[in-house]
Amino acid sequence: MIPYDIYHGTGNDFAVVDAANHVPDRGAFAQDRCADLGVDGVLFLALEERFTPPRAVMTLVQPDGSTASMCGNGARCAARWVAERTGADSVMLDTQAGTRRADVDDAEVAVEMGAPSFAPETVPVARDTPVEREELAGYEVTAVNTGVPHAVAFVDDVDSVDVAADAPAIRHHDAFPEGANVTFASADDERGFRQRTFERGVEAETESCGTGAVAVAAVARREGRCGDSVRVRPPGGDLRVDFSGGHATLTGPTVREQTGEAERVSVRVLDV
Numbered sequence: 001m002i003p004y005d006i007y008h009g010t011g012n013d014f015a016v017v018d019a020a021n022h023v024p025d026r027g028a029f030a031q032d033r034c035a036d037l038g039v040d041g042v043l044f045l046a047l048e049e050r051f052t053p054p055r056a057v058m059t060l061v062q063p064d065g066s067t068a069s070m071c072g073n074g075a076r077c078a079a080r081w082v083a084e085r086t087g088a089d090s091v092m093l094d095t096q097a098g099t100r101r102a103d104v105d106d107a108e109v110a111v112e113m114g115a116p117s118f119a120p121e122t123v124p125v126a127r128d129t130p131v132e133r134e135e136l137a138g139y140e141v142t143a144v145n146t147g148v149p150h151a152v153a154f155v156d157d158v159d160s161v162d163v164a165a166d167a168p169a170i171r172h173h174d175a176f177p178e179g180a181n182v183t184f185a186s187a188d189d190e191r192g193f194r195q196r197t198f199e200r201g202v203e204a205e206t207e208s209c210g211t212g213a214v215a216v217a218a219v220a221r222r223e224g225r226c227g228d229s230v231r232v233r234p235p236g237g238d239l240r241v242d243f244s245g246g247h248a249t250l251t252g253p254t255v256r257e258q259t260g261e262a263e264r265v266s267v268r269v270l271d272v
Helices: 026-037 072-086 163-171 210-222
Strands: 002-009 012-018 042-048 055-061 090-095 098-104 108-114 134-136 139-145 149-154 181-187 193-199 204-206 229-233 239-244 247-253 255-262 267-271
Touching (some): 002 072, 026 255, 072 090, 072 098, 072 108, 072 210, 108 210, 139 163, 139 210, 149 210, 163 181, 163 204, 181 210, 193 210, 210 229, 210 239
Antiparallel strands (some): 002 255, 042 055, 134 139, 239 247
């Protein structure tokens, strides 16, 4: 039996597994757990308490069995998990996108997200120059890497977008040799933005996407639509993105929902 905890960050749900529990095939395990539990991914965390602040190696395996190099909401949930086990209010997370610091309080977690990059070789895009407001599959798209690649399209009303129908053509467009997450955004009445994201690896719209929120803020800031601090509202709740020296910090709530134990096929919930 493999113990797990389920956390969510603004509706983005993850099963968290202590990497001390050996899982021979993480991809298959994640596919099974995501299907059975209805979560957006499995976070494997290898905790190293000897450091100050404590560190954890974070690996996110998505519902299709692939690994994502970074996940903003996942990192915030991971930081909460580490903080609850160590009593620390600051945590270092080693991700495939680099080491990120997270600060934890009773309600929220703020995680460093690094510097967004529009460079074509970094996103990556099959272009010699950055993709900025380029028409792709009927939308003006700007490409940015916020730990993972995002194709961002600003629209008049994000609620009017048929994400399930329209996003896949952008997600699989030839402009993105490794594919891309697709994020739609529109301005709200509070000088912020509403966001909807079709996530690569999940292959569906999710309630929230932290890297997508940072992507919206990064593109909006680049285009003069906002300043250095902005609120982004995916369907699952409110997130804040702040820039300092070109780096982004993502802040929002995290909640532990339940614990359980899983076998390869069956799941038994222990408490809610």
